[in-house]
Amino acid sequence: MKTLLLSKNDVAQCLDMESVIVAVEEAYKTFQRGMVTQPAIQGMSMEKFHAAMDVKTCNNNDTDQMSMKIVGLYPGNAKGEGKYKTSEGGILPNMMGNLILSDAQTGATIAIMDSSLITGIRTGAAGAVSAKYMSREDSKVAAVFASGAQARNQIYAVSLVRDLEEVRVYDKFGTPEGFAAYKEFIESKTKAKVIICDTVEEAAKGADILVCPTPSREAYLMADYVKPGMHIIEVGTDADFKNELEPAVFGKADKIVCDSIAQCIVRGDTQNAIKGGAITKDDIYGEIGEIVLGLKPGRESAEEITIFDTTGMAIQDNTTAASCYEVAVKKGIGSWFEFI
Amino acid sequence: MKTLLLSKNDVAQCLDMESVIVAVEEAYKTFQRGMVTQPAIQGMSMEKFHAAMDVKTCNNNDTDQMSMKIVGLYPGNAKGEGKYKTSEGGILPNMMGNLILSDAQTGATIAIMDSSLITGIRTGAAGAVSAKYMSREDSKVAAVFASGAQARNQIYAVSLVRDLEEVRVYDKFGTPEGFAAYKEFIESKTKAKVIICDTVEEAAKGADILVCPTPSREAYLMADYVKPGMHIIEVGTDADFKNELEPAVFGKADKIVCDSIAQCIVRGDTQNAIKGGAITKDDIYGEIGEIVLGLKPGRESAEEITIFDTTGMAIQDNTTAASCYEVAVKKGIGSWFEFI
Numbered sequence: 001m002k003t004l005l006l007s008k009n010d011v012a013q014c015l016d017m018e019s020v021i022v023a024v025e026e027a028y029k030t031f032q033r034g035m036v037t038q039p040a041i042q043g044m045s046m047e048k049f050h051a052a053m054d055v056k057t058c059n060n061n062d063t064d065q066m067s068m069k070i071v072g073l074y075p076g077n078a079k080g081e082g083k084y085k086t087s088e089g090g091i092l093p094n095m096m097g098n099l100i101l102s103d104a105q106t107g108a109t110i111a112i113m114d115s116s117l118i119t120g121i122r123t124g125a126a127g128a129v130s131a132k133y134m135s136r137e138d139s140k141v142a143a144v145f146a147s148g149a150q151a152r153n154q155i156y157a158v159s160l161v162r163d164l165e166e167v168r169v170y171d172k173f174g175t176p177e178g179f180a181a182y183k184e185f186i187e188s189k190t191k192a193k194v195i196i197c198d199t200v201e202e203a204a205k206g207a208d209i210l211v212c213p214t215p216s217r218e219a220y221l222m223a224d225y226v227k228p229g230m231h232i233i234e235v236g237t238d239a240d241f242k243n244e245l246e247p248a249v250f251g252k253a254d255k256i257v258c259d260s261i262a263q264c265i266v267r268g269d270t271q272n273a274i275k276g277g278a279i280t281k282d283d284i285y286g287e288i289g290e291i292v293l294g295l296k297p298g299r300e301s302a303e304e305i306t307i308f309d310t311t312g313m314a315i316q317d318n319t320t321a322a323s324c325y326e327v328a329v330k331k332g333i334g335s336w337f338e339f340i
Numbered sequence: 341m342k343t344l345l346l347s348k349n350d351v352a353q354c355l356d357m358e359s360v361i362v363a364v365e366e367a368y369k370t371f372q373r374g375m376v377t378q379p380a381i382q383g384m385s386m387e388k389f390h391a392a393m394d395v396k397t398c399n400n401n402d403t404d405q406m407s408m409k410i411v412g413l414y415p416g417n418a419k420g421e422g423k424y425k426t427s428e429g430g431i432l433p434n435m436m437g438n439l440i441l442s443d444a445q446t447g448a449t450i451a452i453m454d455s456s457l458i459t460g461i462r463t464g465a466a467g468a469v470s471a472k473y474m475s476r477e478d479s480k481v482a483a484v485f486a487s488g489a490q491a492r493n494q495i496y497a498v499s500l501v502r503d504l505e506e507v508r509v510y511d512k513f514g515t516p517e518g519f520a521a522y523k524e525f526i527e528s529k530t531k532a533k534v535i536i537c538d539t540v541e542e543a544a545k546g547a548d549i550l551v552c553p554t555p556s557r558e559a560y561l562m563a564d565y566v567k568p569g570m571h572i573i574e575v576g577t578d579a580d581f582k583n584e585l586e587p588a589v590f591g592k593a594d595k596i597v598c599d600s601i602a603q604c605i606v607r608g609d610t611q612n613a614i615k616g617g618a619i620t621k622d623d624i625y626g627e628i629g630e631i632v633l634g635l636k637p638g639r640e641s642a643e644e645i646t647i648f649d650t651t652g653m654a655i656q657d658n659t660t661a662a663s664c665y666e667v668a669v670k671k672g673i674g675s676w677f678e679f680i
Contacts, residue, residue, distance in 0.1 A: 001424040001434070005345075008680045039382035042397045044378075044406070053447065055408055056380045057395050059511045066384070068395055068410045070440060074447040084341040087678040096447030098679065100410060100438055104386045106422035107393065107414040107436030112452060241495045261436070261621035267572060338427040339438065339454045340348045 004325060006113035007087075010334045014327040015121055015320070017128075017157050017170065023319040024125040025292055028259070032289025036315045040059050041263070045240065052239070053097070058314035060322075064104040067318040070264040071097030071115045073215075084305040095119065095149070101321045109339055111325045115317070122320040124153025124290075126288075127233040130207055130308030132161040133291045133298035134232035134257065139208035140165040142192070145220065146201060146236075147171040149180040150213040154233065158209060160188035167192045170203040172220075193257055201225050212236050212244040212269075221273070223248035228303040237269040238311040245269045245307075247276030254304040255285040259311050268309040342676040344665060347427075350674045354667040355461055355660070357468075357497050363631055363659040364465040368599070372449045375401040376655045381603070385580065390601035393437070398654035399636055400662075404444040407658040411437030411455045413555075414550050435459065435489075441661045449679055451665045457658070462492025462660040465601065467573040468627075470648030471549055472501040473638035474597065475571035478549035480505040482532070485540060485560065485584075486576075487511040487522040489555040494573065498549060499530035507532045510543040520582070541565050552576050552584040552609075563588035568643040576622070577609040578651045585609045585617030585647075594644040595625040600653050608649040618637075654655025 006014070030036055042055040053072025059065070076082060077092040084092055100113040102108060131139070139162045142153045147169050166281050167186055169179065174196075179206050182195040197203035204210055204225040212221055214236040223246050226232070232253075250256055252274030258264035261284055265271050273279045288308065290296045299306060328334045346354070348489065370376055382395040383603070393412025399405070416422060417432040438456040442448060444520055473480070479502045484491045487509050495507050505524045507526055512538075523534040537543035544550055544565040552561055554576040563586050572593075578583050589597055590613030598604035601624055605611050613619045628648065639646055668674045 001426060005677050005679070007678055013475050037386075039384060039385045039395075040380070042379035042382060042395065044377045044379060044397070046401075046406075047403075048397060048404075051444065051447065055379075055382065055397050056394060057384070057410075059384050060388060061386075061388075064386075064388075066386075066393065066410075068407050068408070070397075070406075070442070070446045074445065077446055081446070082443065084443065084446050084448040086341065086680050092446050092448060092680065094451075096442075096680070098440055098452070100440075102410070102436075103422065104391065104423065105389045105414065106417055106424050106432050107391065107412045107434075108422070108424040108432060109438050111440070116680075184647045218475075242489070247372050308570050337345050337346070337675060337677065338347055340432065340436070340456075 001108055001110045001340060004111040004328060004332045004334045005337055006111060006328055008114035008117055010328060011114050011117045011324055013333055014324045017121060017125060017160060019323055020121045020125040020129050020320055024122055024316050025129050025298045027052060027319040028289035028292045029061055029316040030060060030315060031315050032287060032293050037047045037061060051122045055163040056314035056317055058318050059104050060315060060318050063322060064317060065322055066102045066104050066171040067099060067321055069115045070100040071119045071185045089183045099323055101322050102275055103303055108278060113321060118317060118320050120153050122316045123150060123235060124157040126310045127211060127235055128157035128161050130233055130288060131158045131231060134164060134306040134308055135209050136302055141207045142209040142211060143168040143203040144211040145170050146172045146177050146214045152185050154213055155186055156189050159192060160298055164190055167194045168197050168207060169194060170197040172202050191277055214244060215242055216244050219243050219246040220250060223252050226252055226305060228340035229304060230305055232307045234269045234307055234309045238267050239263050240267060240271060240328060243269060243272045247273040247278035250277035250307060251321045252305055253307045255306045256283060257285050257288050257308050259288055259310040261287055263311045264309045270309045341680060342669060343449045343471045343679055344451040344674045345677055346451060346668055346674045348454035348457055349649050350455045350668060351454050351664055354664045355672055356501060357461060357465060359663055360461045360465040360660055361468050364462055364656050365469050367659040368629035368632045369480050370400060370631050371462045371653060371655050372627060377401060378654050381592060392407055396657055397442050397652035398658050400655060400658050403662060405658060405662055406444050407439060407440045407654060407661050409439040409455045409657045411459045426600055427661040436629040440663050441658060453661060458657060460489055460493050462656045463490060463575060464497040466650045466656060467494045467551060467575055468497035468501050470628060471498045471571060475502060475549050475576055476569055476642055481547045482536040482551060483508040483543040483547035485510050486540045486554045487518050489513045492525050494551045494553055495526055496529050499532060504532040505531060507534045508537050508543040508547060509534060510537040510540050518677040543569060554584060555582055556584050557582055559583050559586040561588045561589060563592050566644060566645060570645055572647045574609045574647055580607060580611060583609060583612045587613040587618035591618035592645055593647045595646045596623060596627050597628050597648050599628055599650040601627055601652045608651045610649045629636055645653055
C-alpha cells in the first residue's frame with residue numbers, strides 16, 4: 001500500500017488558518033463527545049542541546065484515524081549547530097518533527113508529514129477558537145508578549161475571528177529586525193496596526209485580548225495589568241517548569257477554561273495557579289469543547305475576565321493532519337512510498 | 341536534508357538475528373548505565389477492531405539518537421478486513437507500524453522505517469540475551485507455547501546462544517498447517533528437532549528453556565510444571581490484562597530478572613505475581629542490564645529456576661533501528677525523501 005509523504009513545503013500548500021480553525025473546533029467537539037482515545041504525552045529533554053520534544057498520540061474514534069506526532073524545539077538550529085541542512089542548504093528551523101497518520105482498523109500508515117507547521121498553525125487556531133467564544137465581540141486591541149512564529153500565528157488567527165485594529169507587541173528578547181519583520185507580517189495579513197512596546201505593562205494596558213506564547217520560566221503577566229473584559233490566551237506554558245501568568249491572574253478570572261483539564265493541571269499555567277494557591281481545580285470553569293458544543297456558555301458579560309489555558313492536544317494534530325492529507329490528495333501534492 | 345525510508349522488505353535485508361542480539365545487549369547496557377531517557381509507553385486499544393497499539397519513545401544519550409516507534413496488532417488483517425493491501429496485493433500482516441529515528445541535537449529525521457520486523461526480531465533477541473546469561477549452558481530442550489511469528493523468533497534466537505536439540509511446541513490455537521510450517525522453519529534454521537505437543541504440561545516437562553510468547557489473558561504455565569534448572573522467558577504479557585504464568589511460578593523462582601522493573605511491575609507478568617501475592621517487588625533480583633554488565637551474576641548453579649520478564653523497551657528499538665539504518669546506508673538500500 002502507498003503512504004503519502006508530505007514535506008514542510010507540501011504541508012504549507014495544504015493548510016490555511018481558516019480551515020485549521022475549523023479542524024481545531026472539530027477536534028474540541030470530538031474530544032468533548034468522548035470520541036478521542038488520547039494517552040498521556042511523552043516528553044523528553046536533551047539537556048546537552050537545550051532541546052526538548054514531545055510525542056502526542058491519539059485515536060479519533062469518529063474517523064478511525066490514529067495520529068502520532070513528534071515535535072521538538074532545538075534552539076541550536078538557529079545558531080547553525082549540528083550537521084544537517086534544509087533541502088535548500090539553509091539552517092534547520094528550531095521546530096522539527098514528523099507526524100504519522102494511520103488507519104485504526106488495519107494500522108496502515110496513510111501519511112507521514114512534517115509536523116512543525118501543523119503544530120504552529122493548529123496552536124494559533126486554538127487561541128482563535130477561544131477568542132471566538134470567550135473574548136468580547138468588540139475586541140479591537142490585542143497584546144502579544146513575543147515576536148516569533150507562534151506570536152504571528154496567534155495574532156493572525158485571532159484577526160480572523162475578531163476585527164483587530166491594534167496589535168501591541170512586547171518581546172524581552174526582541175531585536176529591531178525581528179520587530180520590523182513581525183510588524184510587516186501582521187500589517188500585511190491583517191487590518192491591524194502594530195505597536196512595539198517597551199514593557200509588558202505598556203502592551204497589556206487596556207488591551208482586549210492578551211496572548212502569552214513564550215517559553216518563560218518566570219511569571220511576567222501580573223494581576224495588576226489584568227482588567228475587566230480581557231480575554232487571556234495562555235499558550236506558552238506547556239511543561240511543569242514553565243510559567244507566564246502570575247497565579248493571582250487566575251484568582252482574578254471569572255472563567256478559566258482549559259483545552260484538557262487533565263493536561264493543564266499538569267503541564268499548563270493552571271498548574272502554577274493551583275500550586276500558588278490562587279485557585280483549586282474546582283475553580284476551573286470547564287473545557288473549551290463544552291463551550292464550542294454549547295453545553296456551557298462562553299463569555300456572558302462585557303466585564304468578565306476569561307482565561308483560555310491550552311497545552312495542545314493530540315486530537316488537534318489529528319484533525320489538522322487529516323485535513324492536510326485530504327487537501328494534498330485532492331491537489332496531487334506530495335510523494336508516495338510503499339512501506340509494506 | 342534527506343531522510344532514509346525503509347520498507348518492510350528493506351528492513352528484512354538489513355537485519356539478521358545475530359546482529360540484533362548484539363544491538364539488544366548494547367541496549368540493555370546503555371539503559372543500565374543510565375544513558376537512556378525513556379518516557380512511559382503510550383498505549384491505545386481500538387476495541388471496535390479488537391486492535392491495540394503502543395508508542396515507545398526514547399533517547400539514546402550515548403549516540404544522541406531518538407526513536408519513536410508505533411506498532412500494533414490488528415487481528416482483522418489476517419481476515420482480510422479493511423481496504424488496504426500490501427504492495428504485492430496481499431492481505432496486510434497483523435503487526436503493523438513505523439519507526440522514526442532522529443538526531444537529538446537538531447531533531448532531524450534520519451530515517452523512517454517499517455517497525456513490525458524490528459519489533460519481532462528485537463523481541464526474539466531479548467529472549468536469547470536472557471538465555472545466554474541465565475539458562476544452563478547445557479540447555480538442549482526448549483518448549484514454546486505458540487507457533488506464530490514470535491515463537492519462531494524466540495526459538496531461532498535462543499538456538500544462536502544454546503545448542504538446542506529439541507523444540508517442543510504447544511499452541512492452543514494451532515492448526516496442522518501452522519505446526520507444519522513452524523516445524524519446517526525451525527528445522528531448516530536450527531539443528532533442533534520439533535515435536536508437536538498436545539498439552540502445556542507435555543511440552544514443559546523436562547525442558548530446559550520455556551518460552552511464553554502468547555497474548556493469553558489467563559495463566560497456563562503452572563508451578564507444578566516448573567522444575568529446578570529451568571529458565572523461563574516470559575515475553576507475551578505486556579499489558580495489565582494479560583497473564584501467562586501462574587503467580588506461584590514466580591514464587592518458586594530463584595532469580596526473577598526484568599528488562600525494566602518499572603515496566604514489568606505495571607505491564608509484565610511480574611505485576612500478576614505481585615498482585616497474586618506470590619512475590620513482592622523486593623523479590624525481583626534485578627534488571628538484565630545489570631547481568632550483561634557483570635554487576636550481578638546471572639545463573640549461579642544448575643538447580644536455579646530463573647525467569648526473565650520482558651515487556652520490551654524503546655531502547656531496544658532504538659539500537660536495532662540504528663543498526664538497520666547503518667547497514668542500509670552501507671548497502672545502498674531504501675529510498676530518500678526530503679521532509680525539510
